[in-house]
Amino acid sequence: MHQEFRQLRYVVRWLTPPVARHPRAAQRALAADMRASLGAGWGLLSHSHSRGAVAVAAGNPPLTRLGVDLEYIDPKRPWRDIAAIYVPNGATAGEADASAVCRAWTFGEAYFKAFGAAPGPDILSRVFEAPPQDDEPACFASRRYWYSERLPDDFWLSLVWEEEI
Numbered sequence: 001m002h003q004e005f006r007q008l009r010y011v012v013r014w015l016t017p018p019v020a021r022h023p024r025a026a027q028r029a030l031a032a033d034m035r036a037s038l039g040a041g042w043g044l045l046s047h048s049h050s051r052g053a054v055a056v057a058a059g060n061p062p063l064t065r066l067g068v069d070l071e072y073i074d075p076k077r078p079w080r081d082i083a084a085i086y087v088p089n090g091a092t093a094g095e096a097d098a099s100a101v102c103r104a105w106t107f108g109e110a111y112f113k114a115f116g117a118a119p120g121p122d123i124l125s126r127v128f129e130a131p132p133q134d135d136e137p138a139c140f141a142s143r144r145y146w147y148s149e150r151l152p153d154d155f156w157l158s159l160v161w162e163e164e165i
Contacts, residue, residue, distance in 0.1 A: 007059055007060045007061065007062060007063050008057065008058070008059040008063060008066065008159070008161060009038060009057070009058050009059075010055060010056065010057040010058070010068060010157075010159060011034050011037065011038065011055070011056050012053060012054070012055045012070070012151060012157060013030060013034060013053075013054055014052050014053050014054075014153070015027070015030060015052035015053075015054070016052065017052060018051065018052040018053055018152075018153040018155075019051050019052060019072060019153055019154070020051060020052055021051055022051065022052050024049075027049040027054055028049075030049075030054045031047045031049065031054050031056055034047075034054065034056040035047070035056055035058070038056065038058045041060070042058035042059065042060060043059065043060050043061065043063075044057075044058065044059040044060070044063055044065070044066040045057070045058050045066075046058075046066050046067050046068045046110075046113050046114070047068065048068050048069045048070040048109070048110075048113075049070065050070045050071050050072045050155065051072045053070050053072070053151070053153070053155050054070070055068050055069075055070040055157055056068070057159055059161060061164060062163045062164040063161050063162065063163055063164075064162050064163065064164055065114040065115060065160075065161060065162040066113075066114055066159070066160070066161045066162075067109070067110035067111060067112065067113030067114030067115070067159070067160045067161070068110055068113065068157070068158070068159050068160075069105075069106040069107075069108075069109035069110040069113065069157070069158050070106065070151075070155055070156070070157050071102050071105055071106050071109070071155065071156050072153075072154060072155050073098050073099055073102045073154040073155065073156065074098075075098065077098070079097070079098040079101045079102070080101075082101055082105070083100075083101045083104075086101070086104065086105060086108065086124070099150065099156070100128065101128075102156045103127075103128075103132070103148050103150075103156050103158065104124060104127050104128040105156075106148065106156045106157065106158035107119070107124075107127045107146055107148065107158045107160065108124060108127075109158070110146075110158040110159060110160040111123075111146075111160045113160075114160045114161060114162065115160075115162075123140060123141070126140065127140065127146065132148065132150070133146075133147060133148055133149070135149075137159075143162050143163050143164070143165065144160070144161070144162050145159075145160070145161050145162075145163070146158065146159070146160050147159045
């Protein structure tokens with residue numbers, strides 16, 4: 001799987017079986033191969049892995065910051081408990097399904113990778129309540145963008161980036 005937005009590219013690949021736990025060495029080796037497949041000359045790189053899925057994102061100016069996160073929607077995980085802690089709006093969090101929480105979670109992780117800090121409660125609330133995107137990035141703050149996608153085998157991917165003016 002490969003996607004491109006302006007000066008940003010990302011690639012997702014799976015180890016077999018995708019939802020099984022794999023050694024970190026195998027995940028890192030796949031990520032290194034994926035970075036190499038993108039070619040040289042990328043100023044920004046970010047990667048993530050969850051179980052058998054690995055994502056690598058790369059960007060160049062006008063991008064100034066970039067983060068990617070990938071997470072498996074594990075049906076055994078206590079998603080409502082996670083939402084109660086992670087999502088500021090407790091009422092909404094109590095009604096959350098695993099997919100919505102996982103989407104917000106991957107946004108938060110990608111945001112942290114891009115900006116070195118957790119997103120504020122106001123941003124998390126907007127992300128949590130936003131409908132899933134339709135193949136287009138969403139602007140969530142001045143010059144800051146977010147793209148999320150539900151992937152095969154019950155994974156969520158989020159990309160967060162900032163662009164120069």
